[in-house]
Amino acid sequence: MSLPSRPGTGLPLGSDGYPAAGGVARRPAGQEESARANRRWWDAAAPAYLAEHGTDLGDADFLWCPEGLREADAGLLGEVAGRRVVEIGCGSAPCARWLARQGAHVVALDLSGGMLARAADLNRATGTAVPLLQGDAGRLPLATASMDLACSAYGGLPFVADARAVLAEVARVLRPGGRFVASVNHPMRWPFPDSPDPEDLQITSSYFDRQPYVETDGAGRTVYVEHHRTVGDWVRAVVGAGLVLGDLVEPEWTAGRTQNWGQWSPERGALVPGTLILVCDKPG
Template identity: 60%
Template sequence: MNQEDDAPEDAYAADPDPLDDAEATRRDAGEAESSRASRSWWDRNADEYQSEHGAFLGDDRFVWGPEGLDEADAALLGPAASLKDKDVLEIGAGAAQCSRWLAAQGARPVALDLSHRQLQHALRIGDGIPLVEADAGRLPFRDGSFDLACSAYGAVPFVADPVGVMREVHRVLRPGGRWVFSVTHPMRWAFPDEPGPEGLTVSASYFDRTPYVEQDERGRAVYVEHHRTLGDRVRDVVAGGFRLLDLVEPEWPEWNSQEWGGWSPLRGNLIPGTAIFVCERV
């Protein structure tokens, strides 16, 4: 549904997070628990996220990850000129920055996100992008509704059933449609999520697929992220009905001096931080 209930201007000031003392652990987390945790986490943290990263993301840029790889340069969805009049679904759109860039190229984007608060920020920025609040595993669109689909760190890392998401994207794409998504590079799961030297020493098994969970004092998940190895991600893509065309691992550019969570120039010059999967609907 379109989110047309703009919040007052002062509603975008970040409130203290009541779950600052959440316990971090590794444990199983199913589809329903992961979805509930993601919705509530992004609703609580959307204000802080947009305040902290909004300048880097811009209002109408298409950035694939913390390295700053821009779709205007990478053309992973195809040459910019080819996007004109294409129906495009952005999944995990946040404030719909990528969708605005797509619209500027003449495409017809739809921005979908699980978080109501993120979509309120999309409304605040404006430009009339169609917004839909829904779960990526249950896309509310007819079969063959879109020419392209994309997701920059949206949905895929946070779902317990990534193949289910792939199949839903496959369903709503037209034959030959391209699906491009970025996630934390699976290699990062073996290292601490720290931007400094302490983040350069292996501390866990790369092959441990147990989800990372932050939970409150009653044991309820408030944040969930799922680990898949690189091979797992490739198999998920194929099981979802796609052909993998390319796997892009952006290098850290000299101009980017910022730290973003565990991403930094120090780590980015040594180990990959982002993996981008370029897929085609079979």
Template identity: 60%
Template sequence: MSASGQVSRRTAGPEETAAANRSWWDAEAGAYYAEHGSFLGDSEFVWGPEGWREAELGLLGEVFGKRVLEIGAGAGQCARWVAGRGGQVVATDLSAGMVRQGVTLNRTVTPPAKAVPFAQCDAVALPFGDATFDLTFTAYGAVPFVADSAALMREVARVLRPGGRFVFSTTHPFRWAFADDPGPEGLTVRQSYFDRTPYVEADADGEATYVEHHRTMGDRVREVVAAGLVLVDLVELEWPERNREAWGGWSPLRGELFPGTAIFVCERPRAGL
């Protein structure tokens, strides 16, 4: 954020949110990969800044032979991990810049047989038919970056087949009340946990350049249930001793005291259940 920019809490609707976040990730795709690529790996599946991997947690279940969709995929590192284990996966992202980064990685680090197909699209308007996928997931993608996350849940439920699974990680709602600081300043409550006013970065003219939306834990559960999904597990990640790195506001100091990431494991019920 430049000195002429603005940071505030204000309303931001779906169109403004999508335009801001698309532009921000388009511009930041290369820098984001340069900063975090070694931590994430090009074909690894990392659930969040704590560093826990899907290979350790096993939240997706068996992926071999499954039709899999990743939303908010970024450069598709997680999708590439799934493909390497026999999943038939498609990676999607709102940002053309991130999709380009993913296609570049396909050429440079992925054997052609394991290349991941990408589609640029909004997670609240997926270009796929009903009941297309056995499994959908996102690791810190899409969910906090859309104004209507309830619509996202409904859209995911639509493309899931009965018995299919949706797993998503996002910033733990508890974190919203604290300053986004990895040090001691980040241990003090700064605002109400119940204040759902979006976080907005804007340029000197007040035009949004980046937006995040907050939901409480109860909000998230109600969105899942209202979409016709069943919440089968909720994982609040503890900070592993092996990770001594800070990532933005996530750090060992804060992670030892309260959770920074929540993972929701959801399923679409089978017919008649």
């Protein structure tokens, strides 16, 4: 029996509404392969992803991570009112709309047309219309030194093959004295199975194996790519882009939060970190 596919993507969907993987491997995958696969995957997965996580993300809220840390409480970006901000990997753009409601001048960028279509719907539904751009994080369609702030909440960075190129682009579009804050999968999640159960916290692969996680369809075509970097890799990428690393935040699980999110859970979150947040400034 053939599986249904999302129109325009050609990707068969599983019973959960997400693209069905025919195979999984750890192997090299370059930037073009990663971008092409992930654009199609997110176009196909957008309805299922937002049906599962949309309530938690909100329509105009800034959630940094599955642990429940929100910008309203953390203030990692500092003062945003009146600032020019680009959100990289905005998805349905709830963070961008939250920033706009705080008085920021925001542009929201994503690789996926499917996600941006939902963002446009929510712009209309909420009455908070932020400008939307479709583009690659490694080639930002923005002028040099045109932004005061840049942010990315699990958007783009885990899915690009060349994180240094993305950070160099971020540094280019930031004005001197600007700030970039990004949340990514904590590198410590990679050696463990993708399970929320703390009983599964057994090392099954090497922390130092930087080969990406790759899913393929039944014909062997790449449909999803996620890249792993160590903590040291992230630090070197930030410094190599000419940014100053001001903080590395490892959010603890928010008290009273009960939502599981993939391998993130209250039980697992009490034991090991699941998110790393990079707080970076451009000298000037």
